[in-house]
Amino acid sequence: MLKRTLLALLLFFSFIGAVSAQSASNDSEKVKWFTDARFGMFIHWGLYSAAEGIWEGERLRNGNNYAEWIRYRNRIPEDEYVKLAKRFDWNKIDPEQWVILAKKAGMKYILITAKHHDGIAIWNSKVSEHNLSKLSGTNRDVLKELAAACKKHGMKLGFYYSHWLDWEHPDGWDHNQEITGRITDEQYNKYWQGKVLPQLRELLTNYGDIAMIWFDMWVDYKTTIVKKEQLDQVIKLIHELQPACLINSRLGLPANTPGIDFETMGDNQLGAAYTNHPWETSGTIANSWGYNALENEYKSTSQLLQSLIGNVSLNGGFTLNIGPRADGAVPYEDQTRLNDMGAWLSKNGESVYGCTGLQLRSDQHDWGRITTKKLDNKQIVYLQVYNWPLDKILRLTGILSKPEKAELITDAGKVALSFTKSGPYTHIQLPDVAGDHFVSVIALQYAQPVELDEKAVAESTFGGLALSSNNASQNTVGYKKVGFDGVRPAHLIIDKNGVLTWQVYISAAGTYQADLSYHNDSKTGMSISISASDQNLSASLKPTGKVVVEPHDSYTDEFVNNPIGVFNFPKEGFYKITLTVNSTENEKLLFNRIWLSKKL
Numbered sequence: 344m345l346k347r348t349l350l351a352l353l354l355f356f357s358f359i360g361a362v363s364a365q366s367a368s369n370d371s372e373k374v375k376w377f378t379d380a381r382f383g384m385f386i387h388w389g390l391y392s393a394a395e396g397i398w399e400g401e402r403l404r405n406g407n408n409y410a411e412w413i414r415y416r417n418r419i420p421e422d423e424y425v426k427l428a429k430r431f432d433w434n435k436i437d438p439e440q441w442v443i444l445a446k447k448a449g450m451k452y453i454l455i456t457a458k459h460h461d462g463i464a465i466w467n468s469k470v471s472e473h474n475l476s477k478l479s480g481t482n483r484d485v486l487k488e489l490a491a492a493c494k495k496h497g498m499k500l501g502f503y504y505s506h507w508l509d510w511e512h513p514d515g516w517d518h519n520q521e522i523t524g525r526i527t528d529e530q531y532n533k534y535w536q537g538k539v540l541p542q543l544r545e546l547l548t549n550y551g552d553i554a555m556i557w558f559d560m561w562v563d564y565k566t567t568i569v570k571k572e573q574l575d576q577v578i579k580l581i582h583e584l585q586p587a588c589l590i591n592s593r594l595g596l597p598a599n600t601p602g603i604d605f606e607t608m609g610d611n612q613l614g615a616a617y618t619n620h621p622w623e624t625s626g627t628i629a630n631s632w633g634y635n636a637l638e639n640e641y642k643s644t645s646q647l648l649q650s651l652i653g654n655v656s657l658n659g660g661f662t663l664n665i666g667p668r669a670d671g672a673v674p675y676e677d678q679t680r681l682n683d684m685g686a687w688l689s690k691n692g693e694s695v696y697g698c699t700g701l702q703l704r705s706d707q708h709d710w711g712r713i714t715t716k717k718l719d720n721k722q723i724v725y726l727q728v729y730n731w732p733l734d735k736i737l738r739l740t741g742i743l744s745k746p747e748k749a750e751l752i753t754d755a756g757k758v759a760l761s762f763t764k765s766g767p768y769t770h771i772q773l774p775d776v777a778g779d780h781f782v783s784v785i786a787l788q789y790a791q792p793v794e795l796d797e798k799a800v801a802e803s804t805f806g807g808l809a810l811s812s813n814n815a816s817q818n819t820v821g822y823k824k825v826g827f828d829g830v831r832p833a834h835l836i837i838d839k840n841g842v843l844t845w846q847v848y849i850s851a852a853g854t855y856q857a858d859l860s861y862h863n864d865s866k867t868g869m870s871i872s873i874s875a876s877d878q879n880l881s882a883s884l885k886p887t888g889k890v891v892v893e894p895h896d897s898y899t900d901e902f903v904n905n906p907i908g909v910f911n912f913p914k915e916g917f918y919k920i921t922l923t924v925n926s927t928e929n930e931k932l933l934f935n936r937i938w939l940s941k942k943l
């Protein structure tokens with residue numbers, strides 16, 4: 344009887360499980376191409392591209408260099424602004440070249456500014472005379488050509504559409520209306536019904552499959568003139584015309600709202616923690632999105648690759664922007680970055696496409712990041728090595744499982760590497776020459792999904808353990824964390840009694856030195872103790888005072904490294920380290936880290 348009830352219950356729950364798994368997988372099916380793609384091209388191209396960040400001899404009036412904002416920033420009248428259309432060189436403009444460049448760069452989708460905040464459609468829109476084709480007197484439709492080229496080269500196509508802001512439309516919104524008096528909701532709705540919805544309909548009807556519409560409202564819609572019903576009309580229209588088309592969170596709704604398929608972070612804002620739902624960062628190569636002639640601060644290829652890899656390691660993607668000129672040309676600086684990234688991806692792409700991250704601390708290792716994917720029943724873990732260790736040992740912490748094999752990806756193919764395993768550590772023996780001059784990738788293959796240890800403090804390059812606020816497994820009274828401020832190291836403010844604990848793994852029995860780095864303003868010193876199993880080290884920490892940063896008047900808090908004593912670890916294994924501070928009133932210890940290293 345009991346058996347039958349259990350069986351019935353089991354069947355019931357597996358049925359429920361099947362139903363919910365199915366609806367969840369329907370959604371993830373839709374967005375899967377995007378979470379597999381990880382890398383796409385953003386193109387900011389519109390009337391503003393022809394201004395190039397300069398208006399009547401004056402540079403763009405804003406420090407962020409966003410040249411696509413020039414009409415608003417430099418207070419340009421509409422009838423002057425539209426004359427920029429005459430600068431477009433239609434003999435040279437060839438959208439297929441952008442697709443070819445994206446393809447070479449290893450990008451899997453293209454997202455183009457169909458209409459930016461200036462309100463000018465770059466396609467031959469029947470809804471508004473304010474479109475690039477009409478203004479520049481051509482019968483060409485750039486989006487038609489781009490859509491055809493994307494189809495030809497197997498590239499997904501998405502449209503950026505500025506829904507909230509429209510500086511051209513008399514009933515549209517610009518920020519200045521905050522002081523000049525708001526237009527009424529009725530007026531705004533005229534813009535919405537008369538321009539936004541009909542233009543979206545055009546975009547979703549005339550250009551084949553549209554992979555995503557990328558909206559751009561970076562504040563909560565409730566603080567704007569836009570109404571929830573208006574956003575719902577947009578979602579409904581998209582679902583009706585192209586059910587597979589994705590919608591990003593900058594529509595103005597949180598990422599977990601039904602209808603929103605993925606989260607878009609702030610401009611150039613990279614991920615900070617592993618996030619389960621789909622997300623991406625849109626990023627620039629310099630500062631501006633639209634072409635800006637006065638820019639000269641370009642990110643390096645390494646930096647851009649690290650942005651991509653870092654996001655993938657946290658389950659996110661990267662949409663990297665180019666700003667072509669009014670003749671369609673892509674700036675050389677952009678091309679070189681994209682070509683280099685493409686060359687890297689053609690060799691190391693298996694560690695990016697279809698990959699996600701491990702749920703370890705995001706800054707676990709000081710040598711780079713980790714990406715991973717399932718392959719049949721196996722799991723592949725990719726170590727993304729930004730810095731090739733001088734001692735030729737790569738120290739990985741946090742995976743308890745033992746890999747079947749370790750291979751370095753090189754120009755000549757995969758090269759087997761030897762490794763050792765103890766506890767949460769894997770030490771990989773590296774050859775002299777790195778696998779790549781940007782980021783070297785080591786692929787570890789595991790027979791089964793890996794077993795993680797999220798708590799263990801990661802070994803530093805060259806060995807040794809830095810026990811800090813970031814990798815503490817317990818912070819009993821929730822001491823406040825202060826990040827690195829440019830001069831003072833990151834620290835915790837310890838101002839009441841409590842303990843911090845860490846889980847460490849000792850892979851070789853022996854004597855270990857414990858040093859404590861701290862700052863303390865007290866008059867008399869502060870007593871602390873550090874313990875590991877039954878051993879206890881006590882110390883009185885002297886006041887530290889100030890240190891000169893730069894002559895003659897730039898001082899900051901001194902942080903000193905204080906040797907506290909030694910621990911004898913009798914055997915290999917996990918140990919708990921505890922820091923106890925006896926803090927009397929008005930005393931503060933700014934705790935930076937404990938450095939634990941084997942005595943030679």
Ligand code: GLC
Binds near residue numbers: 409632
């Ligand atoms: C911002 C800017 C815009 C740019 C966009 C890209 O919201 O307003 O100019 O298109 O971010 O992420």
